[in-house]
Amino acid sequence: xxxxxxxxxxxxxxxxxxxPAGEASVDFNGMxxxxxxxxxxxxxxEKETDxxxxxxxxxxxxxxxxxxxxxxxxxxxxKLEKEGLLA
Amino acid sequence: xxxxxxxxxxxxxxxxxxxxxxxxxxxFEGEPEFVISVSEEEIRHADGRSKLPDDGRRYxxxxxxxxxxxxxxxxxxxxxxxxxxxxxxxxxSGPCGIGKSTHTSHWLELFPDAFILNDDKPAIRLLxxxxxxxxxxxxxxxxxxxxxxxxIGAIAFIERxxxxxIEPMPAAEAAIKLISQTxxxxxxxxxxxxxxxxxxxxETVPIYRLGCINDISAxxxxxxxxxNNKRYHQ
Numbered sequence: 001x002x003x004x005x006x007x008x009x010x011x012x013x014x015x016x017x018x019x020p021a022g023e024a025s026v027d028f029n030g031m032x033x034x035x036x037x038x039x040x041x042x043x044x045x046e047k048e049t050d051x052x053x054x055x056x057x058x059x060x061x062x063x064x065x066x067x068x069x070x071x072x073x074x075x076x077x078x079k080l081e082k083e084g085l086l087a
Numbered sequence: 088x089x090x091x092x093x094x095x096x097x098x099x100x101x102x103x104x105x106x107x108x109x110x111x112x113x114x115f116e117g118e119p120e121f122v123i124s125v126s127e128e129e130i131r132h133a134d135g136r137s138k139l140p141d142d143g144r145r146y147x148x149x150x151x152x153x154x155x156x157x158x159x160x161x162x163x164x165x166x167x168x169x170x171x172x173x174x175x176x177x178x179x180s181g182p183c184g185i186g187k188s189t190h191t192s193h194w195l196e197l198f199p200d201a202f203i204l205n206d207d208k209p210a211i212r213l214l215x216x217x218x219x220x221x222x223x224x225x226x227x228x229x230x231x232x233x234x235x236x237x238x239i240g241a242i243a244f245i246e247r248x249x250x251x252x253i254e255p256m257p258a259a260e261a262a263i264k265l266i267s268q269t270x271x272x273x274x275x276x277x278x279x280x281x282x283x284x285x286x287x288x289x290e291t292v293p294i295y296r297l298g299c300i301n302d303i304s305a306x307x308x309x310x311x312x313x314x315n316n317k318r319y320h321q
Contacts, residue, residue: 003189006275008275008278008279008282010262010282012258012259012262012285012289013257013258013259014258014259015257015258015259016259017259017262017263017266019263019266019278019282021273021274021275021277021278022273022274022275022278024269025272025273031263031266031267031272033259033260033263085133
């Protein structure tokens, strides 16, 4: 799985924002604020990846137990899916 | 040729509405940096404003083209009503119908020297000595604008509220608001430039969230805070 093309990610102060550009701006009018972990996952998802890779990256980057990391990834992916942000 | 926000350009096929509203921006000297033209094809594909007659679409598209050029030059349009008093510009932004013009009209009542620089789409440029707002030929239904400019004192995003309140806006939210009240549908390189400009603008100019009821009491509050930058910490 992978994030759709055409989104610009930018760190502003203590948050990361995602704005659509080019083709993506035609059918996606919203803007997204990401917290640190969400931004971490987003960057991984800019290249083709899968849930297992996301989980192992999360576990090596953050001090978090597997259950919580898994749940967090599922929630984030569900949100991306709902907003139509996955390619 | 025209000069808007200190940018000299030429315009062809931009229609009558553009010509009449841009009249006070005409210049007769200088080299145009670019030429704005609107094609039949672009008029047919202009989205969202299907009710506009062709001439209105030409006018609207000529504005978008100018504002794209402005982004390349480190500036941006902000969908806002800009009022000038005491030599400084105060910009009130927000979605259509939120009461931007109503709010600035109350500033006109409060300050005898106040005038509207642009009622809908002022240009902003970042210069060495700070951020400056400019009048443009694209200024809303009633074409309230002046060919002039002023350093920006503060920017506020208006929201409807039960009572008047004003507070500094957190940086990430301010960035999102700035991007959501400017030209849409831009390419990735333009978006990168626009985000650079928005970030610099936030470092230069205080940005507030203004919750207001639509009467003059809101203008008393906003002017008291924005002119003196009271209670602004970032």
